[in-house]
Amino acid sequence: MEIITKINQWISDAKSDAQEARSEAELFDLEKKYLGRKNGLLTNVLKSIKELSDSEKKVVGPRANEVKKEILTIINNQRKQLQEKQSQSTKTIDVTLPGKKIVSGHLHPLTIVQNDIVDIFTRMGFDIADGPEVESEWYNFDAVNVPDNHPGRDMQDTFWLRAEKGKKQSLLRTQTSAVQVRYMEKHTPPFHVIVPGRIFRHEATDASHEHTFHQFEALMVGNDISVANCKHVVSVFFSQFFKKDVEIRLRPGFFPFVEPGFEFDISCTVCDAKGCSVCKQAGWLEIGGAGMVHQNVFGASGYEKGKYQGFAWGFGLERLAMMKYNIDDVRLFHSGDLRFINQFR
Numbered sequence: 001m002e003i004i005t006k007i008n009q010w011i012s013d014a015k016s017d018a019q020e021a022r023s024e025a026e027l028f029d030l031e032k033k034y035l036g037r038k039n040g041l042l043t044n045v046l047k048s049i050k051e052l053s054d055s056e057k058k059v060v061g062p063r064a065n066e067v068k069k070e071i072l073t074i075i076n077n078q079r080k081q082l083q084e085k086q087s088q089s090t091k092t093i094d095v096t097l098p099g100k101k102i103v104s105g106h107l108h109p110l111t112i113v114q115n116d117i118v119d120i121f122t123r124m125g126f127d128i129a130d131g132p133e134v135e136s137e138w139y140n141f142d143a144v145n146v147p148d149n150h151p152g153r154d155m156q157d158t159f160w161l162r163a164e165k166g167k168k169q170s171l172l173r174t175q176t177s178a179v180q181v182r183y184m185e186k187h188t189p190p191f192h193v194i195v196p197g198r199i200f201r202h203e204a205t206d207a208s209h210e211h212t213f214h215q216f217e218a219l220m221v222g223n224d225i226s227v228a229n230c231k232h233v234v235s236v237f238f239s240q241f242f243k244k245d246v247e248i249r250l251r252p253g254f255f256p257f258v259e260p261g262f263e264f265d266i267s268c269t270v271c272d273a274k275g276c277s278v279c280k281q282a283g284w285l286e287i288g289g290a291g292m293v294h295q296n297v298f299g300a301s302g303y304e305k306g307k308y309q310g311f312a313w314g315f316g317l318e319r320l321a322m323m324k325y326n327i328d329d330v331r332l333f334h335s336g337d338l339r340f341i342n343q344f345r
Ligand code: FA5
Pocket: 156, 174, 175, 176, 177, 201, 203, 208, 209, 210, 211, 213, 215, 217, 255, 257, 258, 261, 286, 287, 288, 289, 290, 291, 312, 313, 314, 315, 316, 317, 318, 319, 330
């Protein structure tokens, strides 16, 4: 049968064509020539089988399918060979090729904000101090006037660490106020210092609460430091941090380590105090606690009680970053989501 001779011939044609092919594109054209859905030589044969007599159909159909498989195998084998050759040749380095672009790292938004804060206070002459994240019960609670069984301990749910036999349990510090007495033991007033740092609380998370977050503590102590000094320093800081005038409001608040104590609110910088979702339409945002250092804290530091007075505050760093960059969920900071982090490149 003439058609059978023809399609048998295609096998050897395809073989020699495939051997001559120098690229995968050429092999693709070859595949199209024999097997392409539109006008492929074998495809056309198979399409026109219905026009053949029954006896011809029985021979031509199966043979055309066999030839189709063979040609496909020939082309695929040749493709594999080409790929192997190519991977061997790419093992030699072409030094003239342009280099890959190296993506450099960048600072995390919380680091940017912490650096800003440190810069502003350094310009105001403040010292910068640090303390351990794994802290003793003494510095975190007792020394700052929160003895065992004091209801103030319930304000900050604590991660306690397993203690060695006979030793006191340590904890992950729940507040940067833990550094107050550590600093005062080594320094004599007058001084002014800030303590930025990471802290931990065993509490449920939501859009404005994390179990791991940052605060920055301020401590200014001397012979005649007053609430007026505190308000002034805070207002200079916020105006510089947000690069615009920010109003400040004090409300009474209770913290065992200060007397009197207050909460600091600042006018919402996102909506200029007009009311928005960030400030929950109030125009004001709570930023942290503050007050005049309790004389018991001076006592725990080894100072004579009644000799000095000073203020302290503890502000949430994430809250400030959220206001500065209009971020509506504190959990984004530790999410590791590059779509978020890379916006601060
Ligand atoms: C304190 O931690 C006191 N040590 C602050 C203080 C220092 C008062 C010195 C007086 C003198 P408080 O628990 O309210 O207070 O936390 C202070 C700020 O930390 C809050 O206003 C808030 O901005 C931030 N903060 C508290 N809990 C969280 C949390 N779970 N996630 C993120 N930020 C938080």
